[in-house]
Amino acid sequence: MNSDDEIYMEGSASSEDDMDDECLSDDDGIARHDQSASDYLNKKDKDNEVLDHDSLEAEMKKAISEVEAVLQVKTGVCRILLHKYKWNKESLLERFYEHPDTIAFLIDAQVIPRQQEVIPAGDAECDICCSMDELSGLSCNHRACAECWQAYLTNKIVSDAQSEIECMAPNCKLLIEDEKVLSYISDPTMVSKYRKLMVASYVEINCLLRWCPGIDCGKAVKVSHWEPRLVVCSCGTCFCFSCGQNWHEPLNCRHLKKWIKKCQDDSETMNWINANTKDCPKCMIPIEKNGGCNRMLCTNSGCRYEFCWMCLEPWTKHGYQYACNGYDETAVKNPQDAQEISRANLKRYLFYFNRYMGHEQSLQLEGKLNIKVAKKMEQMENMSMSWIEVQFLRKAVDILSECRRTLMYTYAFAFYLKKDNNSIIFESNQANLEMETEQLSGFLERDLEDEDLVTLKQKVQDKYRYVEQRRKVLLDHCAEGAEQDIWQYND
Ligand SMILES: [Zn+2]
Ligand SMILES: [Zn+2]
Ligand SMILES: [Zn+2]
Ligand SMILES: [Zn+2]
Ligand SMILES: [Zn+2]
Ligand SMILES: [Zn+2]
Numbered sequence: 001m002n003s004d005d006e007i008y009m010e011g012s013a014s015s016e017d018d019m020d021d022e023c024l025s026d027d028d029g030i031a032r033h034d035q036s037a038s039d040y041l042n043k044k045d046k047d048n049e050v051l052d053h054d055s056l057e058a059e060m061k062k063a064i065s066e067v068e069a070v071l072q073v074k075t076g077v078c079r080i081l082l083h084k085y086k087w088n089k090e091s092l093l094e095r096f097y098e099h100p101d102t103i104a105f106l107i108d109a110q111v112i113p114r115q116q117e118v119i120p121a122g123d124a125e126c127d128i129c130c131s132m133d134e135l136s137g138l139s140c141n142h143r144a145c146a147e148c149w150q151a152y153l154t155n156k157i158v159s160d161a162q163s164e165i166e167c168m169a170p171n172c173k174l175l176i177e178d179e180k181v182l183s184y185i186s187d188p189t190m191v192s193k194y195r196k197l198m199v200a201s202y203v204e205i206n207c208l209l210r211w212c213p214g215i216d217c218g219k220a221v222k223v224s225h226w227e228p229r230l231v232v233c234s235c236g237t238c239f240c241f242s243c244g245q246n247w248h249e250p251l252n253c254r255h256l257k258k259w260i261k262k263c264q265d266d267s268e269t270m271n272w273i274n275a276n277t278k279d280c281p282k283c284m285i286p287i288e289k290n291g292g293c294n295r296m297l298c299t300n301s302g303c304r305y306e307f308c309w310m311c312l313e314p315w316t317k318h319g320y321q322y323a324c325n326g327y328d329e330t331a332v333k334n335p336q337d338a339q340e341i342s343r344a345n346l347k348r349y350l351f352y353f354n355r356y357m358g359h360e361q362s363l364q365l366e367g368k369l370n371i372k373v374a375k376k377m378e379q380m381e382n383m384s385m386s387w388i389e390v391q392f393l394r395k396a397v398d399i400l401s402e403c404r405r406t407l408m409y410t411y412a413f414a415f416y417l418k419k420d421n422n423s424i425i426f427e428s429n430q431a432n433l434e435m436e437t438e439q440l441s442g443f444l445e446r447d448l449e450d451e452d453l454v455t456l457k458q459k460v461q462d463k464y465r466y467v468e469q470r471r472k473v474l475l476d477h478c479a480e481g482a483e484q485d486i487w488q489y490n491d
Contacts, residue, residue, distance in 0.1 A: 049222040050212075050234040053199055056220055060202045063089060071096065076177025077111045079198070083164060084109050087206040110166070110175040113140030128152075128168075138176060142169035149184040157190060163197035212237050213244050228253055250478030251409040255489075259412040263353065280305055281312045292362035292369075292404070293441035310358055323431030327351045329419055352415040356408050362441070363404040369397050369444055376448050385453065392457055396444060396464045403437040403471055413478070418488035422481060429474040436467045 064078045085092035099105040106112045119141050126133055126145040137143035156165045167174040203209045207226045212219050214237035221231045228242035243253040277286045280298040282305040294309040306315040311324035335341040377390040410430050417423045440463045481487050
């Protein structure tokens with residue numbers, strides 16, 4: 001039902017060149033949302049409404065009747081016209097009144113036929129099934145028996161999932177009004193299917209609406225003006241209004257789309273095993289990763305080597321002098337032939353892909369923290385802390401997830417970025433955020449039991465505030481860069 005691509009893509013289904021395309025963006029910028037999703041949820045946003053099927057249908061009908069009152073044409077015709085103008089009423093009326101030739105306008109909009117067939121008198125043979133029967137049809141006078149119409153419409157509704165259906169005659173572009181469609185189909189399930197399709201089409205072509213991608217949600221989010229931004233559905237799903245994917249700041253929608261496609265297409269990445277075990281770089285015994293934190297401690301009691309899961313280098317080496325987040329472009333020196341170039345490109349890509357997946361994996365593993373933290377909060381409440389006082393732990397887990405998600409997308413962002421002074425600043429922000437995120441993760445995964453409550457609270461709060469700040473610095477820098485067009489991409 002949800003076709004992200006079509007809405008996002010330039011020139012979706014029926015966009016004709018004379019139509020207003022308010023939905024389209026330059027798309028290299030990404031709008032900002034400073035709050036984390038959890039903050040966002042707590043704050044009622046007047047600018048973003050969640051609508052279920054019935055309210056969507058009611059809105060659609062309201063828009064239709066408003067136009068109907070002005071244009072004095074049938075409801076079904078109004079719906080077709082509004083659909084053509086992506087449910088932008090003003091734009092439709094403006095074009096309608098500005099157009100020098102109303103008939104031509106209506107022909108273009110496929111609501112009146114280009115030409116009318118002459119009808120012979122009396123019963124005739126149905127062209128489709130060849131039976132002699134009472135024939136009926138549309139204003140183009142293309143006719144068939146009722147059974148053939150019904151079969152044709154049923155097929156369009158069921159197989160093609162269409163609610164804008166053209167006349168059965170080949171080359172006749174006339175769209176069939178809803179009243180007409182409903183006069184041929186009578187089966188209640190078919191009628192309700194058709195109504196669902198009308199609402200779906202209303203949502204999908206309307207720039208101010210988007211289906212929530214949440215599984216089995218079925219609601220749509222409505223905004224007052226179009227821009228790439230984080231929206232939150234009443235079911236809790238957070239997504240990018242512009243492309244319907246997970247919120248992906250600082251990556252823009254165009255690069256996200258390319259990135260997802262690249263990850264799917266590339267046979268190399270198919271081989272990326274969700275590796276939960278790696279050998280300790282020192283003693284070589286296999287170490288299992290069962291938490292999100294990338295600071296690993298070898299479980300071999302004779303070794304206890306601390307290393308970075310991402311790069312396998314000693315953890316102590318990481319810090320403000322050394323970070324492993326940047327790809328060393330000089331790793332491959334002056335590739336000579338095509339094969340060397342493609343190998344170098346692949347190596348570079350795998351570097352970013354690996355880190356992207358690494359943070360995604362951490363995000364999954366840190367999901368377990370919710371249970372752990374809930375237990376701890378209960379325990380703290382039993383030790384005389386109030387409900388409000390223990391909420392900092394939940395907040396810390398939320399912020400950790402936000403940071404993991406941001407980090408994931410920073411690696412896709414970095415993949416498309418050319419090396420220059422700005423990308424160096426970005427990389428240092430990224431290294432910083434990564435380092436702080438690992439520390440926050442470490443606190444929550446390891447240190448919950450080791451501290452007295454007052455120290456723990458202080459420590460966790462200080463850390464998550466600082467991490468949030470690092471995240472904001474990074475995202476602000478990316479957003480400002482997009483606004484000022486400073487990012488050099490290698491598409
Ligand atoms: Zn027939
Ligand atoms: Zn026709
Ligand atoms: Zn939802
Ligand atoms: Zn997007
Ligand atoms: Zn070891
Ligand atoms: Zn590392």
